[in-house]
Amino acid sequence: MKRNTVAAVVGRWQLVHLGQEALLREALSVAERVVVVLGSSFKARDPRNPFLHTEREQMLSAALSPEERARISFVPVRDYYDDRRWNAAVDRGVAAAAGPDAEVVLVGHLKDHTSYYLNNFPRWRQHRVERLADVDATAMRRVYFEADDPDAAVQVMAPYVSAPVRAWLQAWSRLPEYRRRVAEHASAQAYLKKYTAVSYMTGDALVTVGDHVLLVRRKGPFGEDLWAIPGGHLERGEKLVACAIRELQEETRFPLMAASVLAALSDVATFEDPLRSARGRLITLAHHFKFSEMPTLPEVLGSDDVKEARWFHRDELSAMEGVMFEDHFVILDHFLGVIDEAP
Missing domain, CATH: 3.40.50.620 (HUPs)
Structure with missing residues (x-):
């Protein structure tokens, strides 16, 4: 050698x-x-x-x-x-x-x-x-x-x-x-047996108000207690942007009307890597709803299938990689640039 x-x-x-x-x-x-x-x-x-x-x-x-x-x-x-x-x-x-x-x-x-x-x-x-x-x-x-x-x-x-x-x-x-890990492994296997299509579509809603980002803390069985961008499965006959706004309001009780949220749409990106989710082939369209700074942050409340909804300052995000669900840290990075590329 x-x-x-x-x-x-x-x-x-x-x-x-x-x-x-x-x-x-x-x-x-x-x-x-x-x-x-x-x-x-x-x-x-x-x-x-x-x-x-x-x-x-x-x-x-x-x-x-x-x-x-x-x-x-x-x-x-x-x-x-x-x-x-x-x-x-x-x-x-x-x-x-x-x-x-x-x-x-x-x-x-x-x-x-x-x-x-x-x-x-x-x-x-x-x-x-x-x-x-x-x-x-x-x-x-x-x-x-x-x-x-x-x-x-x-x-x-x-x-x-x-x-x-x-x-x-x-x-x-x-x-x-x-x-x-045993419990989550079993849940993933059950999910894969139930949802057998080649792929499924989801819509995610990344909401920022000035320098603050809205995240939710998940319930089980997948990613329990991990932080995530609000989002979920597309319903029949629903547009993806409408899916993202619906999931945002269901999971966080976000107080602004759907039309006001839609007016704040700043950017959209598809995340479709075959291995982005252990639950199968989930393709998501992530929507960035960008609001200017407000005197007070909109009041939010975790509901539906999440434990908590909370605003984070963007300076906090780079330290959260190990507590983010699936590829949501990469989604945050795409829109907000939170990954430090230094070795």
Whole structure:
């Protein structure tokens, strides 16, 4: 291996299995130093992403020897639902960890359509490998979160998950968060069985008054206690802007008339990434209703399917990524620019 070569491995690592460990050790055989990119970082937990990036780092570290661990750097990267921004963030993070003069070799295998990102870094040398184990993380999450007994689930995983990672998962299952993840996983599976169309449309209402933004705190079963932009499913015969205004008024008791809200419409954007929601293919049209500064903020009250409605100053938003529902932090960023791109 070349002295100044750094291997990069990209993944979500949402339950580390033997195939992923083998890929990581392949990277260690290619270069003296390895940068592990932890995708889907900083966001709140959901059924597809039950583990925080710090917990995934712990799982991976548990599977490594001390010598291997000393050769690895971890780089968390958020979901942007925008390849251009995501590619730039990965490039920035790997460069910071590898150093300016390192040659980067990207180690990976094309498992399915989600692996297209391997072609997004043409200036990196490619090192493709065959599938290293007949297992995937989605199947392992189902075993772990659908079993009545987590200890039994960990035993079933033995052919596919290494002993150190199984021990970590067994310990993690004793935490209260495990039961919350089990409940949300079950709700997501039930939702997917009930709503079987290729896609569904929703309308969201981002309301700003001067420098303040209106958000709601969700009830269960999805994203309980997470903050979100008011919105919901499109009804038959309804325009999307009317859907957004209706959901705004139902969830927050927003006191202005629908015509006044519509007159404040400033911008509209579609968010349709296939993985933006763990509940299935939900395509939303987000509407920015922009009001000038008022002497007092309109009085709001959480109702319908939310626990609370509240005004936030926009300076508070950048610190809220880990408590925002699904891709709503990215929606806020699209309209208000709340993400700090610094590494």
